[in-house]
Amino acid sequence: MDNSPLRLGVPVKILGNPDLKSNDARRATSKPHLKVSLGYLEAIFDYLAAHRITMYRMSSDLAPYATHPDMPEFHGMVQESAAELASIGVRAREQGLRLSFHPSQFIVLNSPDPVLVKKSIWDLTSQSEMLDLMGLGPEAVVVTHVGGVYDDRDAARRRWVETWATLPEPVRRRLVLEHDDLRFSAADVLWIHQHTGVRLIFDHQHFWCFNPEQAELRPTLQAILATWPDDVRPKMHFSSPRTELRQLVRKDRKTGKAVTVNAAPVWTGHADFVQPFEFIGFMRQAEGLVFDVMLEAKVKDLALIKLRPDLVRYAPDIAARFGLGVAAQAQLEAEEAGLLAAE
Incomplete structure (x- = not known):
């Protein structure tokens, strides 16, 4: 069992230094390249080291147009x-x-459209290949969701299982499956795990948003x-x-004119920061369990830098x-003050 401290991680865009780029986002006519993205990634690694952040989700566009069919x-x-x-x-x-990847919502392995499934497998293969070429261990994963319901949840789950059997070995070795906030619950992905062996990701907010069981x-x-x-530390999302x-x-x-109306929050939306008391309560419920935590707050690294002194306090x-x-x-609060206005 790994007894090292649990990690807190952040995804993709670094807000504490807006000059840092997460990938080569130039248009195709400018010949963007993975080598350029990796140069940007080196600078992000410097930032992460300076702020003692030990988990990072890389951009799913790290290799621009690498799987564009045309x-x-x-x-x-x-x-x-x-x-x-x-x-x-x-x-690294x-x-x-x-490190990890989390491809976009357009990666769908349970679609009835075989063309979309083939393209999705190609994307997952490319990202798995990058992790392999980096020489990273099994803790470096590619996170995906189940996909669409297509009017039949059971059939949609079965199609995911059927597609799993066709995946290239590097993809099966790297892929992990996450439940979502609207379509497939934690119970659904546990069912898929029973039929495939795929590793799973727990998402705290998704669990509360969609838990029909x-x-x-x-x-x-x-x-x-x-x-x-047992020899690979799990990770989860918060x-x-x-x-x-x-x-x-x-x-x-009636009038056809634009009007401003008040609307309640949508609970599937992510807050800018992590509510510390909610996080503390969750971690106490999870006492004795070992996992790293990817924070999916809107302000990313700033949320992590704010959360750490809150936990100590x-x-x-x-x-x-x-x-x-x-x-x-004191050091954590000074770091927070350096990137965020004082309370």
């Missing part, structure tokens, strides 16, 4: 970048940095963590829901699980 000139860029990928993989291991949190979390091998009033512009049906027992001692509080 642009074959980009298809070889992953292999062309093998040396650079190996080098940055060494850097030396830095103790856990009314499953209990800790037993569900335990069951999902148990889908990982975010807080947005709570603020929304003001929406809509057309008045309000829950030293939880802070200690993440390697944050009370003695570090």
